[in-house]
Amino acid sequence: MVLYIALGIAFLIPLGFLYFINKRDLFDTGKIYFVVVSMMWGVMAYLLAARTNPYIIDAGWATREQVIRITGPILEELLKSLILIYLVRRADFNYVVDGAVYGFGAGIGFAIIENYEYIVGNPEIAIVVAVARVFSTNLIHAAGSGVIGVALSVRRAEKSAVKGWLWILLGYLFSMSFHMIFNTLVSTGIAVVFAVIFGGTGVSLIYLAIRRGLNIQKEFISEKLGELNRVTKNEVKALNRIEELNKLLKPLTLQFGEEKAGKVKTMLSKQAEIGIKTKLLDTTPNESRKREMGRIIDSLHAEMETLRNEIGPYCMLFVRQVYLSQDMNLWGSINARVAESSTGQKGGGLWDRAASRVQSSKSEEDE
Structure with missing residues (x-):
């Protein structure tokens, strides 16, 4: 024994x-x-x-x-x-x-x-x-x-x-x-x-x-996401608080459940990996490996798109509103800008369009 x-x-x-x-x-x-x-x-x-x-x-x-x-x-x-x-x-x-x-x-x-x-x-x-x-x-x-x-x-x-x-x-x-x-x-x-x-x-x-x-x-993430997606100084500052991710996601968990919060967390990880891999492309001399890394980045974008659809626009609106009001726009730092950039629309994308529609709907109700 x-x-x-x-x-x-x-x-x-x-x-x-x-x-x-x-x-x-x-x-x-x-x-x-x-x-x-x-x-x-x-x-x-x-x-x-x-x-x-x-x-x-x-x-x-x-x-x-x-x-x-x-x-x-x-x-x-x-x-x-x-x-x-x-x-x-x-x-x-x-x-x-x-x-x-x-x-x-x-x-x-x-x-x-x-x-x-x-x-x-x-x-x-x-x-x-x-x-x-x-x-x-x-x-x-x-x-x-x-x-x-x-x-x-x-x-x-x-x-x-x-x-x-x-x-x-x-x-x-x-x-x-x-x-x-x-x-x-x-x-x-x-x-x-x-x-x-x-x-x-x-x-x-x-x-x-x-x-x-x-x-x-x-x-790496701040530099590359900033170059590609016009991340603001406040958003970059919020990114440095990744250690507080679970705390930041707590209101989301209470409102939408652990499953949605888990998907948001997974999406943030995908965003982070995109930033890191994009930076490593600069120091990768092998063209074959660069192409392979590019395919991985494309795959990460596709996975994020799937997660974004599963999370839903209202959940993401909640995320952005809560974090912006707390000056902890984590989503803006390593998620929203990359997701928005993939739509090809300047300064907008899915979530801004959704927000606009919600506001428009409220205006119609007031009238």
Whole structure:
């Protein structure tokens, strides 16, 4: 029974950390199936490392201590990052937040399967091993690949090739060094509390990277939606309050129900992704990938059109009226202007026409 409890701890708590990091993606641009793919690759990376590290020792290329402190961390970070290199190059990849989350997922997948080996190998202290690992070693694995994911993401959006490759180099060097320092400290008998602090530091770095990435994404969205749709300064200011989205949608939920509010939230995410992808087009040299990204943007517009029809004009009028009166025109920031621009009408579109008809109807009733 104790063994099963330990295995449960080693599985559920790392997933909880991944859930926490994934929820920091406020624009919801990441794809959950890519998070799962990253985790599965992390498992595969562990299996490859588990075969390669002993081979290096048996071949006499390095001692066991050298593998633990030097070659192991280098090999493991390289293996975990392979899935990130693939995902970052995809046309449907967005920016730093996606890279951090996918990287964190790869590290968690690696850590979970590694936990099982250590726990099963030490059944008499299984729970102690599980708790110690999930709050230290697991976070090191997740943070290391998360940092590499961030570096690869920055390279994707960097116009200068030299700066882009420098970011990648720094990302790999930091992750490998961070991992090597941790392994060295643990192998010399560092107290568990310091190992936990080290792991917490790694997660904090990923959290800060995501926060910074969100701010940059806000700039992307504001710039591109502003260029295309004449977003006002107040609307751009409101966009910076995306963290308050659930609070802003509360009146809408009370008036129209959770289903409508959920669709509005989904539409806002589509708008955000359009802004981010439009910005990334500027730094994508590959014409084939540009065309693919263009098709994705067109698809997002089509999905928004469907959602807009499902939400209905009166619900959207309510959204605009409430947020405008609160000086929090979130809809105007990342939704209405894009939706309106697709109709080809200046300063109007579906919602202004609907508003005009409502006002006209009221005037006729007054007469």
